[in-house]
Amino acid sequence: MSEQAEQADAAVETPVLDRYECRACGYVYEPEKGDDKYSIPAGTLFSELPINWRCPVCTAKKAAFVNIGPAGTASGFKENLNYGFGVNKLTPNQKNILIFGALALGFLLFISLYGLQ
Numbered sequence: 001m002s003e004q005a006e007q008a009d010a011a012v013e014t015p016v017l018d019r020y021e022c023r024a025c026g027y028v029y030e031p032e033k034g035d036d037k038y039s040i041p042a043g044t045l046f047s048e049l050p051i052n053w054r055c056p057v058c059t060a061k062k063a064a065f066v067n068i069g070p071a072g073t074a075s076g077f078k079e080n081l082n083y084g085f086g087v088n089k090l091t092p093n094q095k096n097i098l099i100f101g102a103l104a105l106g107f108l109l110f111i112s113l114y115g116l117q
């Protein structure tokens with residue numbers, strides 16, 4: 001596998017699971033949990049719910065729901081990747097090359113000291 005392919009793999013992100021809130025009663029549909037009452041499996045997007053799906057609390061139609069965005073737990077994570085001189089963006093393979101490359105350089109420097117004497 002080439003380095004470019006590995007970087008592409010590392011860049012793959014999980015799809016954003018938007019939550020929807022019922023404007024009538026405040027119930028929040030969370031895609032991660034699904035909906036037991038209507039046998040909706042976890043991971044089902046709101047847009048993938050059957051057209052006859054209704055709020056399990058107040059039976060409001062899908063049109064009564066508003067997108068309130070994904071759960072905020074992952075915010076800031078992407079920004080953190082830019083800290084630490086970009087080392088966090090490296091794949092484990094690239095980190096190994098960096099570490100062993102530094103060791104090899106140090107070894108060559110050590111050997112060259114003998115050459116000077």
Ligand SMILES: [Zn+2]
Nearest residue numbers: 022025055058
């Ligand atoms: Zn409702």
